[in-house]
Amino acid sequence: MQFVEEVTPERLTKQIEKFREYLMNVWFFVDKATEKHNWEDDGSFIDDWVQSNWELLVERELLGVDNHLSPLSVLLKERPTENFYAVVTKMTSQVSDIETGETLPIDVPLRFTGFLKPLKSWATELYAPFEMVSLYNEKTKNSYLIKNKDLEFYLLEWDSYVPSFSFRKKIFRFPFGRFSR
Numbered sequence: 001m002q003f004v005e006e007v008t009p010e011r012l013t014k015q016i017e018k019f020r021e022y023l024m025n026v027w028f029f030v031d032k033a034t035e036k037h038n039w040e041d042d043g044s045f046i047d048d049w050v051q052s053n054w055e056l057l058v059e060r061e062l063l064g065v066d067n068h069l070s071p072l073s074v075l076l077k078e079r080p081t082e083n084f085y086a087v088v089t090k091m092t093s094q095v096s097d098i099e100t101g102e103t104l105p106i107d108v109p110l111r112f113t114g115f116l117k118p119l120k121s122w123a124t125e126l127y128a129p130f131e132m133v134s135l136y137n138e139k140t141k142n143s144y145l146i147k148n149k150d151l152e153f154y155l156l157e158w159d160s161y162v163p164s165f166s167f168r169k170k171i172f173r174f175p176f177g178r179f180s181r
Helices: 009-033 045-063
Strands: 084-090 110-118 132-136 143-147 152-159
Touching: 009 045, 009 084, 009 110, 009 152, 110 143
Parallel strands: none
Antiparallel strands: 084 110, 084 152, 110 132, 132 143
């Protein structure tokens, strides 16, 4: 667990931004390499590719091989394990969802679920330059879309027995004030 203790919010945020920059730098090549891809039979190819890179460039770089980060997805494919951490955000000011206008809660951890690109009709897609951040509220099951700026990311230990977060005071400072299950 020593390795996990070294993951400060600043270090995590910087690594996530490096991951975003990496995606932007290689996206042209991924686009070219998949020009003839059969998307009907393999529609999750890009999601799988992004997730694999997330696991190598963020998860393993920060946590080593025995710990895991929440996936870049709203849905979890399997029950979280003992060494499973959620990447959550801390709102630094009042922020509204781009699609609904709803104000995001400041005192509730919102799980980071990925980067997106806005389209003209308020739709989004997984495509460079990844100007938006997708967030998910585990308690209300609401998804949010906000601009990728002034966010700081934190790790919270995932509690695999209930669909909420638990916090280990020895490892991380809780950025949202008082929070209970």
